[in-house]
Amino acid sequence: MFEVLRNETLAPQVHRMVVRAPRVAKARQPGQFVIVRLEEGAERIPLTIADADPVAGTITLIIQAVGLSTQRIVAVQAGGFIRDVAGPLGKATEIHNVGKVVCVGGGVGTAVLFPLAAAAARAGNEVTTIIGGRSAPYVILRDELAQFSKEVLVTTEDGSLGVKGFVTAVLEQILNDPARKPAEVFAVGPVGMMAAIVKLTRAANVKTVVSLNPIMVDGTGMCGGCRVTVGGKIQFACVDGPEFDGLAVDFKELSDRQATYKDHECKLTGK
Amino acid sequence: MNKRQYTPKERMAIQRCKMVEQDAAARAGNFKEVNQGLAEAVAIEEANRCIQCKNKPCIAGCPVAVRIPDFLAKVAEGDFAGAAAILQADNALPATTGRVCPQEKQCEEVCIRGKGGKGQPVAIGWLERYVADWGMAHASAPVPPATRTKYKVAIVGSGPGGLTAAGELARIGHNVTVFEALHAAGGVLRYGIPEFRLPKRIVDREVANLEALGVKIECNVVVGKTITIDQITSEFDACFIANGAGVPEFLRVPGENLKGVYSANEYLTRINLMCAYDPQPGRTPILRAQTTVVFGGGNTAMDGVRTSKRMGSSRAILAYRRSRAEMPARAEEVKHAEEEGIEFMFLVAPLAILGDDKGWVRGVRLQKMELGPPDASGRRRPVPIPGSEFELECQVAIVAVGTKANPLLTATCPQLKLNKWGNIEVDANQMTSIPGVFAGGDIVRGGATVILAMGDGKRAAAAIDAYLKTK
Numbered sequence: 001m002f003e004v005l006r007n008e009t010l011a012p013q014v015h016r017m018v019v020r021a022p023r024v025a026k027a028r029q030p031g032q033f034v035i036v037r038l039e040e041g042a043e044r045i046p047l048t049i050a051d052a053d054p055v056a057g058t059i060t061l062i063i064q065a066v067g068l069s070t071q072r073i074v075a076v077q078a079g080g081f082i083r084d085v086a087g088p089l090g091k092a093t094e095i096h097n098v099g100k101v102v103c104v105g106g107g108v109g110t111a112v113l114f115p116l117a118a119a120a121a122r123a124g125n126e127v128t129t130i131i132g133g134r135s136a137p138y139v140i141l142r143d144e145l146a147q148f149s150k151e152v153l154v155t156t157e158d159g160s161l162g163v164k165g166f167v168t169a170v171l172e173q174i175l176n177d178p179a180r181k182p183a184e185v186f187a188v189g190p191v192g193m194m195a196a197i198v199k200l201t202r203a204a205n206v207k208t209v210v211s212l213n214p215i216m217v218d219g220t221g222m223c224g225g226c227r228v229t230v231g232g233k234i235q236f237a238c239v240d241g242p243e244f245d246g247l248a249v250d251f252k253e254l255s256d257r258q259a260t261y262k263d264h265e266c267k268l269t270g271k
Numbered sequence: 272m273n274k275r276q277y278t279p280k281e282r283m284a285i286q287r288c289k290m291v292e293q294d295a296a297a298r299a300g301n302f303k304e305v306n307q308g309l310a311e312a313v314a315i316e317e318a319n320r321c322i323q324c325k326n327k328p329c330i331a332g333c334p335v336a337v338r339i340p341d342f343l344a345k346v347a348e349g350d351f352a353g354a355a356a357i358l359q360a361d362n363a364l365p366a367t368t369g370r371v372c373p374q375e376k377q378c379e380e381v382c383i384r385g386k387g388g389k390g391q392p393v394a395i396g397w398l399e400r401y402v403a404d405w406g407m408a409h410a411s412a413p414v415p416p417a418t419r420t421k422y423k424v425a426i427v428g429s430g431p432g433g434l435t436a437a438g439e440l441a442r443i444g445h446n447v448t449v450f451e452a453l454h455a456a457g458g459v460l461r462y463g464i465p466e467f468r469l470p471k472r473i474v475d476r477e478v479a480n481l482e483a484l485g486v487k488i489e490c491n492v493v494v495g496k497t498i499t500i501d502q503i504t505s506e507f508d509a510c511f512i513a514n515g516a517g518v519p520e521f522l523r524v525p526g527e528n529l530k531g532v533y534s535a536n537e538y539l540t541r542i543n544l545m546c547a548y549d550p551q552p553g554r555t556p557i558l559r560a561q562t563t564v565v566f567g568g569g570n571t572a573m574d575g576v577r578t579s580k581r582m583g584s585s586r587a588i589l590a591y592r593r594s595r596a597e598m599p600a601r602a603e604e605v606k607h608a609e610e611e612g613i614e615f616m617f618l619v620a621p622l623a624i625l626g627d628d629k630g631w632v633r634g635v636r637l638q639k640m641e642l643g644p645p646d647a648s649g650r651r652r653p654v655p656i657p658g659s660e661f662e663l664e665c666q667v668a669i670v671a672v673g674t675k676a677n678p679l680l681t682a683t684c685p686q687l688k689l690n691k692w693g694n695i696e697v698d699a700n701q702m703t704s705i706p707g708v709f710a711g712g713d714i715v716r717g718g719a720t721v722i723l724a725m726g727d728g729k730r731a732a733a734a735i736d737a738y739l740k741t742k
Binding site: 023024027037041042043044068069072083084085086087088089217218219220221222223224225227228229234236239253256257259260261 | 452453454462490491492493496497498515516517518519521527528529530531533534536537540541545546551552553554555556558629630677678679
């Protein structure tokens with residue numbers, strides 16, 4: 001059993017939870033995730049570790065309650081327990097000092113972006129961060145990212161905060177400005193957003209790292225449910241990822257596979 | 272006690288018993304165990320078929336060398352407690368092996384009663400199951416040894432190899448901790464083998480027995496990620512790595528990532544470990560298809576195709592590129608599958624998985640094969656017949672063509688010597704290139720069986736005990 005020490009709401013349906021998991025906290029590196037199973041009978045849900053405190057033995061998870069399982073997880077208050085937390089899983093982020101990097105986060109993807117951006121800054125990079133959301137309340141971690149970013153640019157679809165529109169428009173401006181053009185882009189968010197970003201960075205010939213969150217069961221390479229095609233080869237996001245060369249990822253297939261269980265109950269029985 | 276004495280002639284005249292099975296049509300729609308077990312009188316009579324031959328080939332045919340004639344003699348007398356004591360001393364998981372061992376290729380293959388063309392071997396597997404179940408129903412929980420040694424042993428993985436080693440070492444009095452990556456113990460017995468072959472209450476009981484012996488089981492510890500082998504060797508006096516089957520192989524044909532294509536590991540894990548057969552809010556989902564095609568010919572393929580039938584497929588088809596004679600699956604499973612209405616397509620190989628415009632599986636394209644000369648495995652190699660391609664409609668395709676070594680653990684332990692396939696190299700005592708670190712089961716052998724993993728666990732436990740005494 002893993003105790004929940006804190007649970008706060010960051011945005012509508014987005015919670016920041018601090019969980020006691022000493023072994024995970026000690027081993028964790030940026031970019032890794034855990035598999036969480038709330039209770040007996042529940043699904044195994046992969047969640048990126050946003051932060052870890054090896055001394056306190058705690059990890060921080062930022063969770064968007066999109067389905068029943070995540071809704072139940074974020075309903076656990078401080079003092080409550082999560083039955084299973086396994087990890088840290090996946091490969092750690094490979095961070096090098098390349099000079100300028102742009103980090104792009106969409107929605108709750110910003111939570112996954114946060115440790116990558118922090119690690120990029122720690123490695124000596126000049127970090128420009130672009131984060132977007134549906135409207136102002138959905139823009140998360142702006143202040144936290146500002147602590148190590150040269151600037152944090154915000155976009156909202158309704159214009160309620162920052163620039164009206166999508167993160168891609170802001171990124172495109174930066175890519176087209178020789179003075180600001182980065183050596184590398186990190187992008188985390190909905191599959192459609194990452195696909196759109198890669199379209200821009202491919203044209204601009206900029207290395208792009210994306211973090212993928214496909215459907216997953218065990219998280220240890222055993223089932224292959226999280227397979228994605230990268231550079232024409234099958235890769236397992238749980239052990240070969242979750243970060244991949246965005247320019248090589250087959251986003252069409254990924255987006256397709258993400259929809260497998262959208263309405264699975266009746267899909268194939270023809271009912 | 273059964274006092275009936277048989278003359279040798281009477282003994283030879285007894286016909287091999289029949290297993291009571293759940294009705295085939297009924298069981299194809301449920302997950303309850305197929306085999307219902309033997310009645311007491313039937314078990315006693317069957318055990319009397321053993322002629323207590325001099326050479327006892329069955330013992331040599333058993334990967335863990337169970338004293339089969341001795342326990343059969345006790346059953347023949349009706350002394351089930353005596354039989355259980357012998358069986359349990361030699362085999363850590365008899366209720367499991369009695370159900371899942373390929374007996375026809377081990378003890379029963381060499382049984383003298385089965386020799387000479389028309390004879391049938393003693394039903395050793397069914398009797399093992401009978402005695403083990405009797406033991407579980409009548410025995411109290413095992414008692415930990417009165418004194419403990421000062422040694423701590425870590426076991427990586429709680430599958431058959433790990434559980435066997437843990438039990439052997441705990442009985443000696445060593446302090447054993449088992450690290451399991453998933454949220455429940457049992458390994459392949461939990462996530463892989465379906466309920467209708469091995470009820471999970473058996474696995475629960477085996478695990479509970481180990482805990483009663485003093486074994487500590489820690490779930491959610493992914494060795495190689497949560498902790499490393501280096502950390503384990505600094506905290507423990509010895510270690511046994513039995514982390515199992517690894518990464519599923521795919522077919523390397525177009526369409527493998529369409530929605531509706533599963534590895535057998537994923538399909539079975541969703542159903543067995545995650546209980547997807549019981550749809551409830553918040554449960555792991557699973558696709559249900561009118562027609563399911565499973566590729567492969569081993570036990571995992573059989574488990575997959577029989578499970579898909581139980582999940583409601585009106586056609587559940589096993590497509591295998593060789594012929595029936597080459598199938599590695601256990602004979603009893605093939606028989607059960609046929610009775611349940613599983614369709615077998617032999618000598619066909621997949622060319623592609625076909626998808627619709629929404630990315631769902633709509634069928635498979637197959638090619639007919641014929642058998643050529645034997646290959647490296649000694650089996651006749653399947654050769655494509657040109658122009659024989661055809662399509663088969665299905666909505667789910669399951670790939671059960673084997674696994675390869677999972678580098679999750681070994682990648683973080685570079686001192687561990689591996690073979691060219693990434694499996695851990697061990698000596699005759701299961702010791703790896705790191706002193707005090709032993710390994711067994713699928714991570715050493717590639718894909719093998721429950722009983723071979725258990726044999727490794729048993730051998731490793733003895734070697735670990737000997738190693739600790741030299742420390």
